[in-house]
Amino acid sequence: MADSGPPPNFIRDIIEKDLKDNKNEGRVHTRFPPEPNGYLHIGHAKSICLNFGLAAEYRGLCNLRFDDTNPSKEEVEYVESIKYDVRWLGFDWENREYYASDYFEQLYQYAIQLIKGGKAYVCSLSADEIREYRGTLTEPGKDSPYRERSIEESLDMFVCMRKGEFPDGSHVLRAKIDMASPNLNMRDPVIYRIMKASHHRTGDKWCIYPMYDFAHGLSDSIEGITHSICTLEFEDHRPLYDWFLDQLDVFHSQQIEFARLNLGYTVMSKRKLLGLVEEGFMTGWDDPRMPTISGLRRRGYTPESIRDFCERIGVAKKESTVDITLLEHCLREDLNQRAPRVMAVLRPLRLVIDNYPERKMEELDAVNNPEDSSMGSRKIPFSRVLYIEREDFREIPPKKWFRLSPGSEVRLKHAYYITCGDVVKENQTGEIIELHCTYDPESRGGWTKDERKVKGTLHWVSAAHSLKTEVRLYDHLFSKADPDNVEEGSDFKTFLNPNSSETLTSCRIEQSLKNAKPGSRYQFMRQGYFCVDSVDSSHDTLVFNRTATLRDTWAKIEKAQKKTEK
RNA sequence: UGGGGUGUAGCCAAGCGGUAAGGCAGCGGCCUUUGGAGCCGCCAUUCGGAGGUUCGAAUCCUCCCGCCCCAGCCA
Numbered sequence: 001m002a003d004s005g006p007p008p009n010f011i012r013d014i015i016e017k018d019l020k021d022n023k024n025e026g027r028v029h030t031r032f033p034p035e036p037n038g039y040l041h042i043g044h045a046k047s048i049c050l051n052f053g054l055a056a057e058y059r060g061l062c063n064l065r066f067d068d069t070n071p072s073k074e075e076v077e078y079v080e081s082i083k084y085d086v087r088w089l090g091f092d093w094e095n096r097e098y099y100a101s102d103y104f105e106q107l108y109q110y111a112i113q114l115i116k117g118g119k120a121y122v123c124s125l126s127a128d129e130i131r132e133y134r135g136t137l138t139e140p141g142k143d144s145p146y147r148e149r150s151i152e153e154s155l156d157m158f159v160c161m162r163k164g165e166f167p168d169g170s171h172v173l174r175a176k177i178d179m180a181s182p183n184l185n186m187r188d189p190v191i192y193r194i195m196k197a198s199h200h201r202t203g204d205k206w207c208i209y210p211m212y213d214f215a216h217g218l219s220d221s222i223e224g225i226t227h228s229i230c231t232l233e234f235e236d237h238r239p240l241y242d243w244f245l246d247q248l249d250v251f252h253s254q255q256i257e258f259a260r261l262n263l264g265y266t267v268m269s270k271r272k273l274l275g276l277v278e279e280g281f282m283t284g285w286d287d288p289r290m291p292t293i294s295g296l297r298r299r300g301y302t303p304e305s306i307r308d309f310c311e312r313i314g315v316a317k318k319e320s321t322v323d324i325t326l327l328e329h330c331l332r333e334d335l336n337q338r339a340p341r342v343m344a345v346l347r348p349l350r351l352v353i354d355n356y357p358e359r360k361m362e363e364l365d366a367v368n369n370p371e372d373s374s375m376g377s378r379k380i381p382f383s384r385v386l387y388i389e390r391e392d393f394r395e396i397p398p399k400k401w402f403r404l405s406p407g408s409e410v411r412l413k414h415a416y417y418i419t420c421g422d423v424v425k426e427n428q429t430g431e432i433i434e435l436h437c438t439y440d441p442e443s444r445g446g447w448t449k450d451e452r453k454v455k456g457t458l459h460w461v462s463a464a465h466s467l468k469t470e471v472r473l474y475d476h477l478f479s480k481a482d483p484d485n486v487e488e489g490s491d492f493k494t495f496l497n498p499n500s501s502e503t504l505t506s507c508r509i510e511q512s513l514k515n516a517k518p519g520s521r522y523q524f525m526r527q528g529y530f531c532v533d534s535v536d537s538s539h540d541t542l543v544f545n546r547t548a549t550l551r552d553t554w555a556k557i558e559k560a561q562k563k564t565e566k
Numbered sequence: 567u568g569g570g571g572u573g574u575a576g577c578c579a580a581g582c583g584g585u586a587a588g589g590c591a592g593c594g595g596c597c598u599u600u601g602g603a604g605c606c607g608c609c610a611u612u613c614g615g616a617g618g619u620u621c622g623a624a625u626c627c628u629c630c631c632g633c634c635c636c637a638g639c640c641a
Contacts, residue, residue: 318634
C-alpha cells in the first residue's frame with residue numbers, strides 16, 4: 001500500500017470505488033462553485049483544495065463555476081476577488097471558467113420541459129401563503145390551489161413571467177413533488193422567481209431567475225461534473241438534486257457532502273464577515289485579522305501554508321472546529337525554511353557602548369537563514385549607539401533570566417559580548433531611557449577563544465544605521481474561542497477582541513530592509529514572522545504586519561513562575 | 567414530538583471483525599550565536615452509554631443519550 005500521499009478520507013473512498021466500477025468512464029470531474037456575494041475565506045480554501053486536489057490526484061478536471069443566480073446580492077468585485085484568490089492559492093481552472101448564468105437559457109428550457117411533463121406549475125400564492133401551505137417540521141403541508149393549473153396555462157404564464165409581464169413576487173414556478181414529504185425541500189419547492197433586477201453578467205436580459213436547487217444540479221449535469229462536493233447543510237437537498245436530474249433524464253452527477261471548516265477565535269460566515277466590514281469594525285475584507293484569503297494574504301500567510309493546513313485538517317462529516325494553532329504551525333513551518341532572518345527592534349531602548357570608539361562603524365557578517373545556507377549572508381552595521389528591545393532588559397532579573405541586567409553579560413547577535421553598567425533613568429518618572437555597557441573586542445562575531453558561556457543572545461540595530469518603521473501586531477479577532485456561541489439577545493460582536501490590533505510606530509529595522517518589497521516576508525529574529533504591508537507601506541516608511549509570533553519559551557517560564565508564586 | 571446527519575485524547579483525524587495510526591496543543595529532556603528551529607521521550611487498557619452476537623467488537627445487531635442541520639420567492 002502507498003504509505004505516502006494525502007491521507008484517506010471518505011470522498012476518496014467513493015471516488016476509488018467509482019473508478020473501480022468504471023462509473024463515468026473513469027472520469028473525475030469536480031467544481032468549485034462560489035456565489036460571488038462576498039470574499040473567499042479559509043473555509044472556502046478547504047473546499048478549493050479538496051475539489052482541485054481531488055481532480056489533480058485522479059487526473060481529472062476541476063471547474064471554477066460562479067453560482068450567480070441571485071443578482072440582488074452578487075457583484076463583479078466579488079468575482080474578480082474570487083478568481084484572484086483561487087489563483088493565488090495555486091490552482092488553475094484553465095479555460096473552464098463558468099457561470100450558472102451561462103446556462104440561463106438552457107435552464108429555462110429544462111423548466112419548460114418540466115411544465116410540459118406535468119412536473120412543475122406556476123403558483124400564484126404570495127410568499128406568506130406559500131410558507132403557510134408548506135406546513136411545519138412535524139405537520140405535512142397542503143396543496144396549493146394552483147397545483148392543478150393546466151399545463152397549458154402554466155406554460156403560458158411562465159412564458160409571460162419571462163417576458164416581464166408580471167410584477168416581482170406575483171408568481172413562481174414550482175416543482176410538483178409532494179406536499180406531505182417529511183423533507184421540507186420536497187414540498188413543491190420554488191424553482192423560478194420573478195426578480196426585476198439587473199444581473200452583473202446578463203444585465204436586464206432576464207427578470208426571472210432560477211433557484212439554487214434547480215440551477216446547481218443542472219449546471220453540474222451540463223458540465224459533466226462527476227462528483228459534486230458541497231457542505232453538510234445540503235444533505236437534505238440531495239433528494240431534490242437527484243429528483244431534477246431524474247425527471248429531466250440528464251447526466252447524473254453525484255452530490256457528496258462534507259463538514260465545513262470552523263476555526264477557533266474567528267467567525268466563518270460570509271454574512272458576519274460582511275457585517276464586520278460594513279459596520280467599520282474591520283478596515284476591509286483584507287483586514288489582516290480577517291479569516292478571508294485576502295486578509296490572510298495581507299497578514300503574511302503563504303499559499304503553501306494554507307494548502308498544507310487544508311490537507312492536515314482532513315475531510316469528514318463530523319462538525320468540527322479546528323484549533324487556530326494548527327494554522328499558525330503550518331505557517332511557521334513554511335516560513336522557518338524560507339523567510340530571511342533580519343533584526344528589528346519593536347520597542348527601542350537606547351544602549352551606548354562606552355568603550356567603543358565614537359566615530360567607528362564596522363560591518364559584521366550575518367547569515368540570512370541558518371536553515372538554508374544557499375540564502376547567503378549580508379553585512380550589518382555596528383556602532384557605539386544601538387537600540388535593543390526594551391523587554392530584553394530587567395533591572396531586577398527574575399530567576400532563569402538570561403537576558404540583560406546590571407552586571408550581566410549577553411551576546412549581541414552576530415556582533416559582540418556586552419556587559420551592562422549604568423542604567424540612566426528619567427528624573428520624574430523613573431523610566432529607563434538609556435543603558436551604558438562595555439563590549440569585549442575579543443568577542444567579534446559573537447564568540448570568544450576562551451569559549452566562556454554566554455547564554456543570552458539579543459537582537460539589536462545600530463541607532464544611526466537603522467530605519468524607522470511601523471509595525472502592527474495582531475492577535476485573535478475574538479477573545480472567545482467560539483464567538484458564534486452567543487446567548488439570546490446578545491451578539492457575536494460583543495466578543496471582538498479589543499486587543500486584536502496594536503500599532504507600534506517607533507520601531508527600528510536594519511537598513512538592509514530599505515527596499516523590501518510589499519508582501520515580502522521576514523523573520524524578525526526572536527520575535528516572529530512579519531510581512532511588508534502592501535496597502536499602507538510608503539517610500540518613506542515601511543509598514544510591517546506580524547503574521548505569527550515565534551514560540552516564546554521565556555514567556556512560558558515566566559508564566560509558570562508567576563503561577564507557583566501564587 | 568417529522569426528516570436528515572454525527573459522536574475515537576484538549577483540538578483535528580485514521581481505522582472498515584484480529585486486539586487504538588498520525589498531526590496540533592501540552593508536558594519532560596537534549597542541543598542551540600534566535601529562550602527560534604531541530605532532536606528524544608511522555609500523553610486513549612479504550613472508541614457517547616447499556617445490552618447482545620463472536621474465540622475475538624471502535625468496527626456487526628438492539629435500545630438509549632448528546633450534538634448539528636431543515637419550515638428563503640438565499641446559496
